[in-house]
Amino acid sequence: MELTRRSLLAALGAGTAAALTGCGAGTDAGGKADGPAEGEITLLTPIYEGADGKQLLEGKILKEFRKKHPDVKVNVDYTNYTQLNEKITTALAGGLLPDVLMMGVGWIPPFAAKKVLAELPESLAAKYDYEERVLEPSRYQGKLYALPTVMATRLVAYRKDHFAAAGIKKPPASLHELRAMAKELTKGDRMGIDPFSIDLRQCWETFLYANGATLFNADGTKTAFTGARGVESLQFFKDLQKDGSADYTKKTDGDAGATTNLQLGKASMMMTGSGLWKQLQEQSPDLIEKDLIGAFVLRGRKPAMLTGGTLVCQSARTQHAAAAQALVAHLAAPDNVLAAAAQRETVPGITSLRSSSYVKSNKLVDFSVRNLKDACAEGGTPAWMEIREKIKPTLEPAVVSGKSAAAAIAELGELADAAISRL
């Protein structure tokens, strides 16, 4: 097993937290949220980073919160996603969990199962205009534990000029069509499709969902991806490479802001994220001016747009539950979600915001909001934090070497089953 810094910390964090939460200072059950909103609370956030983000959060969002709740003082602890898990697990072990936490999609079941998060009233789910699919990652065992704020989607972007030159008039309606189209668009050193310039885990998950499969069963106690559809989803990448229409060695680190093959004209289609638009604005504005970039939702047996993002939730240990819950609702309110989305160029998770000028100004965000009905999310099991780290290293050998897709999926299945059995 590969021992990484992250896995080591995750294991340590999980183990020690489990051991210590029973005897640490934070063992007191949290207070009830039915009293007045008052007290000093802490917010842990991986977003609102930098001077702009801080100004937005503390200069606008929290200022308005203070007007509504003058007896609540909010201290902000800024971190980033890379270290968020470490922040939460060490804080949990130390018994000083922040009152309000912002975390990623897929993180709710692991922390809700450990009783780190407080259940939120169902009325909050109906308070704003959410697609039910957007709310799914906020639930665990049917109960609401978080509200969505900003989202990031995974979709297929394509070059309209390449499509036009090849006489292709509409996006593929199936994976079979996608493969044929990628083959047709491959010319010289240009790939028909670049599926590998986003994280392989998220890419495979999108194809898995589009293929009509899921990662886990409904209650997250069994793996559900080890069947034929899971294998087919991985085999599809091998087939694309066999056709010569995709090449893992030519992937770019699009998630890190590297210029993508789509921008360079070295790929006609590309799995990418909604954040690509910002990158285009900064790096390739001519592609926007000439309207050369389009997008479509991946379609196999069903359409699938993998949706990640940031959720806001309340600690189960807070002594100021009413204040914490009020802050959760405030951070998830449409105006504040829109402001955060605009600051980060991400997708607001509220359907009614689709008509806002920000959404209209960013075509990939607009596209994502219009297609939230096809949203699907990773995670779904309390063992997700452990399993997510193993997906890419387990599947990668099948993509880059001769390992069969079936063998890689079976190995991943065994690792996931073992992680679930340890719960």
Next chain:
Amino acid sequence: MATTDTRRPPAPGRIALYVTLSLVALLMVVPFLWMIVTSLKTPAEIASADTSLLPTHWAFGNYADALRAAPFATYARNSFVIAASHTVLNVVFASMAGYALARIRFRGSEFLFYCFVAALMIPTYTKVLPEFLIVRFMPLAGGNDLFGQGGSGWLDTWWALIVPGAITPFAVFLFRQFYLDLPVELEEAARLDGLGEFRIYARIMTPQVKPALTTVALLTFESSWNNFLWPLLVTRTDSLRVIQVGLSVFKTENGTQWHFLMAGTTLATLPMVLLFLVGQRYFVQGFAHTGLK
């Protein structure tokens, strides 16, 4: 009388050595040059497929914009205070420990030395959580009672940033090796002159291990200056955050602002480059010495 030119053409082996060393030096310096050049390019130019080596438009404004993205002056001050404190503490206390292990005979000194060697082999990240808990449950600090309960201990204080990790087993090991190498006559002469143990350590022996002092100082300052995870974990308020945390604002899950990140990194690297230039002679000596032991 005719003078003869005593200079001989360099041997082929020497030429090969210089060529190899030049290539290695070039390989080492290229990432730094790339960092500086990228910090002066526009995002469009960084992204361009046919980008030239040097910027077409020198975007010096990247530096000002990057500095505006976070309170870097505060972060730099904090990093400096922590790095300087670690350096002083490590040089002073690790040299004392190294001296004791090398020159003072006492029961269990060998065992103690092996403990230090063993401590060298503990991965940093396995120590994070225990250290965090020690800091969190520090008795009589941050509102804690005698049993470390009730408050937040040293969390979000300078204590948490400076005390854990201030003294490293590597520094103790390095100093011990240097002190071992000093002639026993030096120590005996000092004793005959009536010097006590501390004065022998401070006045006679330690001035002889300047390369070790410089090496430990540079390495400690460097690792402390570049520390990211620990300061992030134990602090909450912006006024205690460090420069590496500031740089992380340019790298989000939504992408990386390379032009700002490279500008910020160039500025953050400068103190280390200057320190190395000043102390490089001793630094190299220090490593050469350790390698010989």
